[in-house]
Amino acid sequence: MTERRSPTVRRRRLGAELRRRRDAAGVTIDAVAERLECSSSKVSRIETGHTTATPRDVRDMLEIYGVTGTEAEELVQIAREARQKGWWHPYSTVLTGAYVGFEAAARSVRAYEQQVVPGLLQTADYARAMICAARPDITAEEVDHRVHVRLKRQSLLTQEDQIDVWAVLDEAVLSRPVGGDAVMRAQLHRLVEAADLPNVTLQILPFEVGAHAGMDGTFTILDFPEPSDADVVYAENATGGLFLEKTEELRKYIFIFDHIRAAALAPEESVAMIAKRAKEPLWTSRLRGSG
Structure with missing residues (x-):
C-alpha cells in the first residue's frame, strides 16, 4: 500500500515540527525573524502551515535551534515535499x-x-x-x-x-x-x-x-x-x-x-x-x- 502524500499536510507537519523545536530551544519568533532577516509574520505563517518554507529557510531555522544531522535532513526533506504541487x-x-x-x-x-x-x-x-x-x-x-x-x-x-x-x-x-x-x-x-x-x-x-x-x-x-x-x-x-x-x-x-x-x-x-x-x-x- 502506497502512502498518499499531500503538500498541504506536509506543510502543516513541517510547521508543527519547527514550532516544537523552537519552543524546546527557548527562542522567540522575533529572534528567529531577526536572524533570518525576514518578518515575524513570515515565521509565524511557516509554523502554522500557511506559508511554504524553502529548504534553505528550514536549514537556517534548525541551525538556530541547534538541530543537526539526520533529524535536520528529515525536516529539510519534508520542506522539499511540501513545495511540490498537488494534482489540484x-x-x-x-x-x-x-x-x-x-x-x-x-x-x-x-x-x-x-x-x-x-x-x-x-x-x-x-x-x-x-x-x-x-x-x-x-x-x-x-x-x-x-x-x-x-x-x-x-x-x-x-x-x-x-x-x-x-x-x-x-x-x-x-x-x-x-x-x-x-x-x-x-x-x-x-x-x-x-x-x-x-x-x-x-x-x-x-x-x-x-x-x-x-x-x-x-x-x-x-x-x-x-x-x-x-x-x-x-x-x-x-x-x-x-x-x-x-x-x-x-x-x-x-x-x-x-x-x-x-x-x-x-x-x-x-x-x-x-x-x-x-x-x-x-x-x-x-x-x-x-x-
Missing part, C-alpha cells in the same frame, strides 16, 4: 481553501451534511447543478473546473489506499431535487451504489428526530494516518470554510458527530430509505398534493 494545483483559482489538500492525505472522513450530498459522493450532473445554483456569479469555465476537481477527488474512494467515509445526511438532502427530477433520482441511485463500498457508511437523520446535536451546521472531521498529523475539523461556509485544530474543538465535534450518528437511522435502514426516495421522491408527492 492547476485548479487553485477555483478552490477557496486548503480542504482538497487535507482530504488527499486523510485516512478517514466523518461528515455531517444538512443540505447537499458530500462532494465525494456527487454525480457530475448533481455537482454542476449545485455549483451553478450556489455560485451564479462564476463563469461556465469555472463551473467546469469545479466539477472536474470534485469528480477527480472521488478516486479516493476506490484507489488502493482508499479513504474511509462515514457520512450522516439530514433527510433534507434527499428531499431537495437539485438539478430536477432525473438528476436527483440518479444521485440517489449513486448513493445506494456508494453504500455498497466497504469503506463507505451512510446514515440518514430523519425529520422525525426533531432537534438534534448537529443543528449548528455542517462539518467534516478529517483523520490522518500519521500520529504527528493531528485531526482537523472543517466547517464549511460561502467564503471557503474554517479549519479547527485545537484539542477542545476536535473533542466537541467528535462528541457532536457521535450524537448525530446515534440519532440517525442504521446504515441498512438509511440505504433502504434512499432507495425508496429514488423510486418515490418526496418532491413528486408534494407536487401531486399541491395540484
Whole structure:
C-alpha cells in the first residue's frame, strides 16, 4: 500500500515540527525573524502551515535551534515535499481553501451534511447543478473546473489506499431535487451504489428526530494516518470554510458527530430509505398534493 502524500499536510507537519523545536530551544519568533532577516509574520505563517518554507529557510531555522544531522535532513526533506504541487494545483483559482489538500492525505472522513450530498459522493450532473445554483456569479469555465476537481477527488474512494467515509445526511438532502427530477433520482441511485463500498457508511437523520446535536451546521472531521498529523475539523461556509485544530474543538465535534450518528437511522435502514426516495421522491408527492 502506497502512502498518499499531500503538500498541504506536509506543510502543516513541517510547521508543527519547527514550532516544537523552537519552543524546546527557548527562542522567540522575533529572534528567529531577526536572524533570518525576514518578518515575524513570515515565521509565524511557516509554523502554522500557511506559508511554504524553502529548504534553505528550514536549514537556517534548525541551525538556530541547534538541530543537526539526520533529524535536520528529515525536516529539510519534508520542506522539499511540501513545495511540490498537488494534482489540484492547476485548479487553485477555483478552490477557496486548503480542504482538497487535507482530504488527499486523510485516512478517514466523518461528515455531517444538512443540505447537499458530500462532494465525494456527487454525480457530475448533481455537482454542476449545485455549483451553478450556489455560485451564479462564476463563469461556465469555472463551473467546469469545479466539477472536474470534485469528480477527480472521488478516486479516493476506490484507489488502493482508499479513504474511509462515514457520512450522516439530514433527510433534507434527499428531499431537495437539485438539478430536477432525473438528476436527483440518479444521485440517489449513486448513493445506494456508494453504500455498497466497504469503506463507505451512510446514515440518514430523519425529520422525525426533531432537534438534534448537529443543528449548528455542517462539518467534516478529517483523520490522518500519521500520529504527528493531528485531526482537523472543517466547517464549511460561502467564503471557503474554517479549519479547527485545537484539542477542545476536535473533542466537541467528535462528541457532536457521535450524537448525530446515534440519532440517525442504521446504515441498512438509511440505504433502504434512499432507495425508496429514488423510486418515490418526496418532491413528486408534494407536487401531486399541491395540484
